[in-house]
Amino acid sequence: MAKVLISDKLSAAAVAIFKQRGIEADVKTGLSKEELIAIIGDYDGLAIRSATKVTADVLKAAKKLKAVGRAGIGVDNVDIPAATAAGVIVMNTPFGNSITTAEHAIAMMMALARDIPAANASTQSGKWEKNRFMGVELYGKSLGLIGAGNIGSIVADRARGLKMHVIAYDPYLSVERAAELGVEKVELNDLLGRADFITLHTPLTSETRNILSADALQKTKKGVRIINCARGGLVDELALKAALESGHVAGAALDVFEEEPAKTNSLFGNEKLIATPHLGASTAEAQENVALQVAEQISDYLLTGAIVNALNMPSISADEAQRVRPWISLAEKLGAFVGQLTGTSIENVDILYDGSAAELNLRALTQAALMGLLHPTLSEVNMVNAPLVAKERGIKISETRRPRQGVYEGYIKLTATLADGTTRRVAGTVFADGRPRLIQAKDINMDAEFAPHMLYVINEDKPGFIGRLGTLLGEAGVNIANFNLGRSAPGADAIALVEVDGPLDGKVLGAIARLPLVKEAKALVF
Numbered sequence: 001m002a003k004v005l006i007s008d009k010l011s012a013a014a015v016a017i018f019k020q021r022g023i024e025a026d027v028k029t030g031l032s033k034e035e036l037i038a039i040i041g042d043y044d045g046l047a048i049r050s051a052t053k054v055t056a057d058v059l060k061a062a063k064k065l066k067a068v069g070r071a072g073i074g075v076d077n078v079d080i081p082a083a084t085a086a087g088v089i090v091m092n093t094p095f096g097n098s099i100t101t102a103e104h105a106i107a108m109m110m111a112l113a114r115d116i117p118a119a120n121a122s123t124q125s126g127k128w129e130k131n132r133f134m135g136v137e138l139y140g141k142s143l144g145l146i147g148a149g150n151i152g153s154i155v156a157d158r159a160r161g162l163k164m165h166v167i168a169y170d171p172y173l174s175v176e177r178a179a180e181l182g183v184e185k186v187e188l189n190d191l192l193g194r195a196d197f198i199t200l201h202t203p204l205t206s207e208t209r210n211i212l213s214a215d216a217l218q219k220t221k222k223g224v225r226i227i228n229c230a231r232g233g234l235v236d237e238l239a240l241k242a243a244l245e246s247g248h249v250a251g252a253a254l255d256v257f258e259e260e261p262a263k264t265n266s267l268f269g270n271e272k273l274i275a276t277p278h279l280g281a282s283t284a285e286a287q288e289n290v291a292l293q294v295a296e297q298i299s300d301y302l303l304t305g306a307i308v309n310a311l312n313m314p315s316i317s318a319d320e321a322q323r324v325r326p327w328i329s330l331a332e333k334l335g336a337f338v339g340q341l342t343g344t345s346i347e348n349v350d351i352l353y354d355g356s357a358a359e360l361n362l363r364a365l366t367q368a369a370l371m372g373l374l375h376p377t378l379s380e381v382n383m384v385n386a387p388l389v390a391k392e393r394g395i396k397i398s399e400t401r402r403p404r405q406g407v408y409e410g411y412i413k414l415t416a417t418l419a420d421g422t423t424r425r426v427a428g429t430v431f432a433d434g435r436p437r438l439i440q441a442k443d444i445n446m447d448a449e450f451a452p453h454m455l456y457v458i459n460e461d462k463p464g465f466i467g468r469l470g471t472l473l474g475e476a477g478v479n480i481a482n483f484n485l486g487r488s489a490p491g492a493d494a495i496a497l498v499e500v501d502g503p504l505d506g507k508v509l510g511a512i513a514r515l516p517l518v519k520e521a522k523a524l525v526f
Contacts, residue, residue, distance in 0.1 A: 002302045003042060007031055008049035010071055011291035021299040037061045045298045050074065050278075056082040069298040071290040072097060072281055074231075075311060076204075084312040091297050091309045094382075095150060096290035097281035102154035104280045105199050105229040108253035112197075112225050113138055115251075117274050136196075139163045144195025146211060147202030147230065148173045148183065149378075149392050155199060156183050167191055170202075171345050171377060174394025174419075192219040197227065204231035205379045214239035222248055229255040229280045237267055244272045255280050311382040314364045324360050327412070330428045330436035331365040333450045333526050334414045335372025337438070338424045340524050341456070342373075348396045348417040349373065356410030357429075358401040366399060369414055411439060438484075444495050446486030451499040454524040460517040461487045461494040468515055469496065476508045493519070 004018055006027045018025035040062040047069045054068055059082045070092040083090045114135035122129050143159045145152045148170040156166045166183040169191045178185035202208050212235040228235050237258055243249040253274040257265055267273050300306040307313050314328050370386035381389050413427035427440035438448045459465055482499035504523040512521040
């Protein structure tokens with residue numbers, strides 16, 4: 001009999017589901033890291049919320065563990081690379097608490113507009129300071145959404161019901177999707193200068209960290225009010241403190257903080273701040289939803305091999321996994337290739353499946369390609385929610401299946417059309433050794449294996465360039481593991497795809513970009 005450990009507080013309904021499905025479930029909450037390591041080796045599944053830290057040390061001790069299920073969306077407390085290396089599926093429940101989180105953001109905005117927490121404390125202390133608490137109406141005000149995905153779109157709907165004008169910044173939001181939501185799509189600087197209220201609904205990535213920096217806060221309208229129920233780290237807390245003290249920012253309502261639990265914080269004590277202890281998902285309905293979902297998902301995987309809402313594996317059946325997995329890896333890498341080269345919003349994604357690739361589970365392949373495409377910007381996207389995330393941003397997806405044409409038994413070609421009308425096109429195949437290969441980029445034929453760290457260079461095909469590039473990398477101490485070349489015609493565009501032994505820093509990339517004949521230089525990570 002399979003065994004599951006529930007190490008964080010979940011609804012009793014989760015335990016009931018495990019038992020109904022014939023799985024033994026032990027509830028042991030509040031374990032220290034050492035206590036968890038001591039017992040995790042006995043379990044096939046682990047159900048958690050945010051308290052349990054699934055570190056590399058825990059995974060090393062989890063010899064039988066097959067799945068970790070997070071009741072909720074955030075998986076910051078799970079070492080996903082270590083779980084993947086250990087062969088452990090990591091699942092979450094990305095949509096179970098969307099409404100609850102959106103409603104909390106609206107509640108925080110209303111409380112901020114009318115000084116409700118301070119007015120409540122004043123009144124209950126025996127004061128009657130009616131003239132002190134002069135609020136502002138929401139009616140007719142501009143609400144700036146930073147992030148217009150699942151939760152952001154719900155906030156937009158509720159705000160429009162309050163007769164607010166909603167403007168949204170989201171690199172993946174198309175004009176058509178914005179019109180469907182009834183919001184105005186704008187660039188970030190435009191949003192900062194126009195919004196009366198700003199609410200954040202984006203994951204924390206290298207691109208979004210401190211998106212409300214000191215510089216960004218200076219660009220906001222004087223008297224702006226800021227709400228963050230998404231992730232700590234999106235707002236520079238010290239810069240926000242200074243903006244509150246100067247009066248440029250009229251108020252802030254934060255449910256999340258850079259360091260949690262936030263028992264101390266530089267912002268605390270400011271009367272213009274409303275703070276709650278990460279309550280975005282804290283309603284009875286949301287807790288019940290995510291508990292039921294995570295129990296069903298873990299049970300399905302342990303009993304049937306079905307994979308749902310996995311962050312490190314596609315949704316495929318156990319029977320087809322062996323045949324499809326190399327092609328899934330290829331599709332994800334092709335998507336990641338394009339995603340890392342794309343500097344603007346994507347309008348359309350067209351995927352051609354040729355020959356033997358056309359005979360596979362296209363849903364899993366397309367989901368993997370979309371995950372790779374979106375992941376550089378949206379770190380929490382996975383193979384299950386990638387199509388929905390793409391749809392929310394108005395990205396149109398098309399698939400073409402056709403019999404074999406050309407020299408390869410099968411291949412995948414991915415074409416992304418950007419908002420400015422340009423396209424990014426790559427193609428790849430899987431050879432007999434099961435390893436994905438890149439066979440075309442920008443319609444230029446080549447043959448290259450994917451590697452963890454690669455340099456992508458487009459240059460004019462002129463004598464001496466390869467030598468100059470190699471010399472520059474050598475002088476910078478960058479070791480070349482493999483060097484792949486392709487060109488469209490003599491003297492035309494050429495591509496160099498260089499496998500290197502480690503990450504390339506900005507200084508080296510800048511030097512490469514300044515070389516004569518170079519048109520584009522990017523560092524790629526796979």
